Amino acid sequence: MLARYLTSTVQRLAASFPIVTITGPRQSGKTTLARTVFADKPYVTLEDPLEREFAQEDPRGFLARFANGAIFDEAQRWPALFSHLQSRVDEDRRAGRFILTGSQQFGLLVGVSQSLAGRAGITRLLPLMAGEIPAVAEKRLGINQLMLTGGYPALHTQAILPQDWFASYVATYVERDVRQVMNVQDLTTFQRFLRLCAGRTGQLLNFTGLASEAGISQTTARAWMSVLESSGLVHLLPPYHRNFGKRLVKTPKLYFLDTGLACWLLGIRSEEVLALHPLRGELFETWVVSEFLKSRYNLGHSPDLYFWRDNNGVEADIVFEVDTRLQVVEIKSGQTVTSDYIKAGKRAAAFAGEVALMPWLVHGGDDNYQRSGVDVIGWRALGEKLLSSK
Structure with missing residues (x-):
């Protein structure tokens, strides 16, 4: 085990x-x-x-x-x-x-x-954090392969291809959980809805557009989304509630809780395809958000994670409260930390003013250091950082 x-x-x-x-x-x-x-x-x-x-x-x-x-x-x-x-x-x-x-x-x-x-x-209990996967700790698994495989334990303990396992998983999930919770007559439409949701991971949730593309009513789309939430497949990240004198975006962001499942639903079957996929940035952001959520549940804490975006385009990918202050997190999928990344990290925290702690910049490389008032965190070090933080 x-x-x-x-x-x-x-x-x-x-x-x-x-x-x-x-x-x-x-x-x-x-x-x-x-x-x-x-x-x-x-x-x-x-x-x-x-x-x-x-x-x-x-x-x-x-x-x-x-x-x-x-x-x-x-x-x-x-x-x-x-x-x-x-x-x-x-x-x-x-x-x-x-x-x-x-x-x-x-x-x-x-x-x-x-x-x-x-x-x-x-x-x-959500799927495995990176630190719970031996191949990650032993540096035999890179970030692209990890996102492609996901965190379900069977994929790290059994000799089975992710595409085979997820095909069975989705079929079983649709047949068992969906039919148990609600009377979904057209399973083909529900599966299309599930794939459309995967294409929106890491993005603001627009029920009007999602329902229209799936060919269902908004009422049905909201009901089906609640099933995905209660089944532990997706998480809706709410916007942070304090406005700091700004007009805020009030729509939640949609995230899958396992990038392997999202990749399979998107038809991504290899690292090479993932590396060039237009949604790779959103999938990396999805992976980071899921690590945050997993760490909080593992510690026995409530999620209490948010994002920030105002109508002027100022945004922070993750925001959470630490006592009376705010921790702001910027997420960048690139492996090399550039000056633009550092500026983005500082800009993400600027809206909170004096209550902001040193912003975190989580990136797709291995570097860990502080630079120009930004705490730079490589993807491998993220889990330890989260589990050791209050």
């Missing part, structure tokens, strides 16, 4: 809460993590129709087998589980007793918030 940064957060929550929930996209490693950290607990998957039938027909008998706790995988498949667990943990508050996992964040978290508020510690 690959070592996961989330392990320490899961262990910390299991020492405080009677229930720990692990959400995240399918195949991100939730089951493996849960079964490794809690190897002494019995494991039950509620995807199993026999187990689910037993649970629905005789919930008392089903749960009586697990007086000392258990791992319930895909817990959202039995919604009544949450209310049954409520009474049990109220009678016995032992920490770390039940572990719930689920790939549909919406279904799982609705059940937790309605029945298990204050009783469950909530975590989210």
Whole structure:
């Protein structure tokens, strides 16, 4: 098993809460993590129709087998589980007793918030950060190959081509999650919608244009986007709310949480194609934003990441608060740090004035240093920087 940064957060929550929930996209490693950290607990998957039938027909008998706790995988498949667990943990508050996992964040978290508020510690496991991939640590994997492969654990532990794995993944995702969450009749249209979303990663989300190109209504486009969000495939990065006296763009930016999936949906199958692809800059930005999100979830923090753009074109790719100040991040995909990159980093932080910290410039090369008031960070060093920051 690959070592996961989330392990320490899961262990910390299991020492405080009677229930720990692990959400995240399918195949991100939730089951493996849960079964490794809690190897002494019995494991039950509620995807199993026999187990689910037993649970629905005789919930008392089903749960009586697990007086000392258990791992319930895909817990959202039995919604009544949450209310049954409520009474049990109220009678016995032992920490770390039940572990719930689920790939549909919406279904799982609705059940937790309605029945298990204050009783469950909530975590989210996304695909691998670069630092969790041995080939990156050993410098056998460059940034283009990493973006092309993505971070799903199977692609770094099994001898399988990314194009083969993603083809199966998307087919499985569409057939299982989409049909479970909402009644999508035309799967071909949904797949086209998914590919159109990939072509917009790293860009402002325009529902009007997206719906029109997909041949669906805006209402449907918004509903389908919510499915992609709850399934852990995309993230909508909101604009920062303080205006600093400027007129702001109020539209969120769309990011895929795995660049390998985005590349596959875009038809990118080789490093050579990726290197020359017109969306390479957006894909690198997507990778950086996903590293930020993964690091925050792994540390047990809320995402709380934003971007900034005003109507005069002043923008910052990532903004987040550090106490009463703002950390601004500029992202450049090039490997060589030029004076223009440094100017862009300084310009990105200028809107925040005195509350801005030294801006970060994350780039596609290996250099790490401070230059002219800008903290230059190479892509390999980003994860360590994020996990060591407050």
